[in-house]
Amino acid sequence: MTAVAPLPFRPQAVLFDMDGLMLDSxxxxxxxxxxxxxxxxxxxxxxxxxxxxxxxxxxxxxxxxxxxxxxxxxxxxxxxxxxxxxxxxxGVPHRPGIVELLDWLQARGIPRAVATSTKRPLALRKLRAAGLLERFDAVCTSSDVAHPKPAPDIYLLAASTLGVDPLRCLVLEDSPTGVRAALAAGMTPVQVPDMLHPDEEVRGLRHRIVTSLGEAQRLLEARLATADPA
Missing domain, CATH: 1.10.150 (DNA polymerase; domain 1)
Known part of the structure; x- marks a missing residue:
């Protein structure tokens, strides 16, 4: 397996989009x-x-x-x-690798939150039906903020709810809209594209793009394997 370069910092929380990232919705x-x-x-x-x-x-x-x-x-x-x-x-099917990644984060005590453009009632229904609701410390939805993605509101709310500095949050997203929201919040996004493949404009945002949630997990594993506590 090709070595994965570690992330530039040790995340204090991981924030997840829902549709297209965790659920094949x-x-x-x-x-x-x-x-x-x-x-x-x-x-x-x-x-x-x-x-x-x-x-x-x-x-x-x-x-x-x-x-x-x-x-x-x-x-x-x-x-x-x-x-x-x-x-x-x-029940909407899981995207490959989501359960393994959540298990890995939970075992290491890394806080997790959902930040989705879906309205709260439907978001909770989908997460509950998929067996994922209890895996998160917070669920933030478009019902909870004034401005949806690509505005940073929902990610800033998630960080605040977890009590974590936005600069110490890693965001996992599938869409360019979500990536822009994370960047606007001052966070570090890792994009796991699903239906939309990044074009030249999106790649120009200069964020990390991986092919799967498994590869995103390897980024985290590489970071935590280093002696650097930062």
Missing amino acids: ERAILDCLAQASAEQGHDLPYSLWLQMVGGSEAVCRGLLHQHLDPEPAQTLLDRAHALYEVVVDA
């Missing part, structure tokens, strides 16, 4: 949107749904309004939400 959400669109006879490109990855409800609604009037857009969203409710109740 982005595909499910986009499939529900595409199905609702097809059912209602709209000819909308799949690229539109991809633009919504990592965005808040308001951002997604705004993108949809570029293609549909408010009334048909709302009808589409209502149908997509109904389809997604079925998926949530069945």
